Amino acid sequence: xxxxxxxxxxxxxxxxxxxxxxxxxxxxxxxxxxxxxxxxxxxxxxxxxxxxxxxxxxxxxxxxxxxxxxxxxxxxxxxxxxxxxxxxxxxxxxxxxxxxxxxxxxxxxxxxxxxxxxxxxxxxxxxxxxxxxxxxxxxxxxxxxx
Amino acid sequence: xxxxxxxxxxxxxxxxxxxxxxxxxxxxxxxxxxxxxxxxxxxxxxxxxxxxxxxxxxxxxxxxxxxxxxxxxxxxxxxxxxxxxxxxxxxxxxxxxxxxxxxxxxxxxxxxxxxxxxxxxxxxxxxxxxxxxxxxxxxxxxxxxx
DNA sequence: CCAATGTCAGCATAACTGACATCA
DNA sequence: CTGATGTCAGTTGTGCTGACATTG
Numbered sequence: 001x002x003x004x005x006x007x008x009x010x011x012x013x014x015x016x017x018x019x020x021x022x023x024x025x026x027x028x029x030x031x032x033x034x035x036x037x038x039x040x041x042x043x044x045x046x047x048x049x050x051x052x053x054x055x056x057x058x059x060x061x062x063x064x065x066x067x068x069x070x071x072x073x074x075x076x077x078x079x080x081x082x083x084x085x086x087x088x089x090x091x092x093x094x095x096x097x098x099x100x101x102x103x104x105x106x107x108x109x110x111x112x113x114x115x116x117x118x119x120x121x122x123x124x125x126x127x128x129x130x131x132x133x134x135x136x137x138x139x140x141x142x143x144x145x146x
Numbered sequence: 147x148x149x150x151x152x153x154x155x156x157x158x159x160x161x162x163x164x165x166x167x168x169x170x171x172x173x174x175x176x177x178x179x180x181x182x183x184x185x186x187x188x189x190x191x192x193x194x195x196x197x198x199x200x201x202x203x204x205x206x207x208x209x210x211x212x213x214x215x216x217x218x219x220x221x222x223x224x225x226x227x228x229x230x231x232x233x234x235x236x237x238x239x240x241x242x243x244x245x246x247x248x249x250x251x252x253x254x255x256x257x258x259x260x261x262x263x264x265x266x267x268x269x270x271x272x273x274x275x276x277x278x279x280x281x282x283x284x285x286x287x288x289x290x291x292x
Numbered sequence: 293c294c295a296a297t298g299t300c301a302g303c304a305t306a307a308c309t310g311a312c313a314t315c316a
Numbered sequence: 317c318t319g320a321t322g323t324c325a326g327t328t329g330t331g332c333t334g335a336c337a338t339t340g
Contacts, residue, residue: 009192009259010266010275011167011185013282014160016209021157023289031292039157040306046155056321063162068307070323084322092315092321113155116290120156124284129156131277136159138270143169144262146177186330202297214331216299230298238297238339297339308328316320 021116028112034105036079040072044082044096045109052085052097081105167262174258180251182225186218190228190242191255198243200233227251 022039029037047053047061059069073096076082081102087093098106121129168185175183193199193207205215219242222228227248233239244252267275 008283009167009188010263010279010282011164011171011259012189012192012208013279014164014167017282017286018157018160018164019209020286020289021155021160024291025157027289027291038305042155043158046158054321062158063165064306065308066320066322067309067324071306074323090316090321092313094322110155113157117156119290120286123287124281128277128281128284131274132281133156133159135270135274135278135281136156136163137154138274140163140166140266141269143166143173144265145170145173184329200297210330211332212296212298213300213333217330220299236297236340238337240298295340297337299336299338301335302333304332305330306328307330309326311325312323314321314323316318 020120024116024119025109025112028115029105029108032105032108032112034108037105037109041076042109044069044072044076045106046113048082048096048098048106052095054087054093054095056093058096076102166266170262170265171255171258174261175251175254178251178254178258180254183251183255186214187222188255190215190218190222191252192259194228194242194244194252198231198241200239200241202239204242222248 025042026038029035043062043064044058047058055069055073056066058073059066062069073082073084077084080099082096082098084094085097087095117129171188172184175181189208189210190204193204201215201219202212204219205212208215219228219230223230226245228242228244230240231243233241263275
């Protein structure tokens, strides 16, 4: 351990913070009886409207490709947690709808989101969490590309 | 776009924030002449002491496995940006030392960290960035596992 | 004998791009 | 014709675990 400390950069810190939530989520889902659910599935859970959503909409919300969402949605279909229904208003589209079991797991996931945030508040203080949330909820605009 | 909005959860937001930095970093490195450098390499760059560091130390700082660091270090060796020297005080250890070219790319990366944070401050305000940093730099403790 | 270090091999996950058929 | 949607296929990036030899 003979080494100089190092400058911390925000990106690194954000990644570690994300992993803190990720591990808590996956652990919570596992102990709640859904050992095969991962963070990627929560990308659907967190954004799925109560009446279902389209794959493209989920992709836009989560900021990933249509194909990535397609992948995890079909894993959820395999698990029997969501179903794909035809959209009456647009026959080229489908709607991702949770099954009863899916609704139960979604409820668990949403509760875990809240509990993890509360646990964090008890560790670093509610003010810090509120400020973190406020800063991160702002519109950061597109990534710098030049 | 017929869809109800959705509750945002902190984990998701943190991931998106991380990606904002990640994309900015990779884009900046590319336009600065290092198109093959990615975020994983910055894990080394951000933590490498001026006199070099050991792989195990880098792993501990970044919070990833020794093997993961081993991987990216050897990619950097291939690119000629770092070298592995024997540690005189411990013959089972090696020291990761930047080459002159490596020092140049590290300088660029460190500068990009600062510039990205400044750009963010100009977009969401310096106070928000300071509060974000303060909250995220605290010790969050181990992830919740129960 | 035990712990730390580096290394090799294999694997899992989560995203990506490209290409394509269908439909509005 | 254009654009959006879903899908199939292939690939990449990033990290993990397990196993092992070497060193302290």
